Amino acid sequence: xxxxxxxxPTRPPEKSxxxxxxxxxxxxxxxxxxxxxxxxxxxxxGSALYFVWQQQREDFLPFEGDFRTGRETRMIFGRPSNVxxxxxxxxFAR
Numbered sequence: 001x002x003x004x005x006x007x008x009p010t011r012p013p014e015k016s017x018x019x020x021x022x023x024x025x026x027x028x029x030x031x032x033x034x035x036x037x038x039x040x041x042x043x044x045x046g047s048a049l050y051f052v053w054q055q056q057r058e059d060f061l062p063f064e065g066d067f068r069t070g071r072e073t074r075m076i077f078g079r080p081s082n083v084x085x086x087x088x089x090x091x092f093a094r
Contacts, residue, residue, distance in 0.1 A: 029062075030059070031058060031059045031075065031076040032056075033056070033077075035054070035055045036052070036054050037053045046089075047089055048089050049087070050085075051084075051086055052084070052085040052086075052087070053083070054082070054083040054085075055080050055081070055083075056080065056081045056083075057076055057077065059075045
């Protein structure tokens, strides 16, 4: 068996309580807002129809050193991502 190359990265030994990775220079901001709505309609006993709506808004901003309410809310309320789902269940019993 050949000797391992010294250029390969080595993995640090496992710790029982690892420390979280925290950026040393916080030069960015992230914003996230999510909302869900579910409507359930039981059209027969044991059978249901679900309507689901999910909206997600997120933004990544460079850190500018100050907080401005207008800028922060304008960026997070700008472009939503919407998802609509419909699920139907039916109970096949007599």
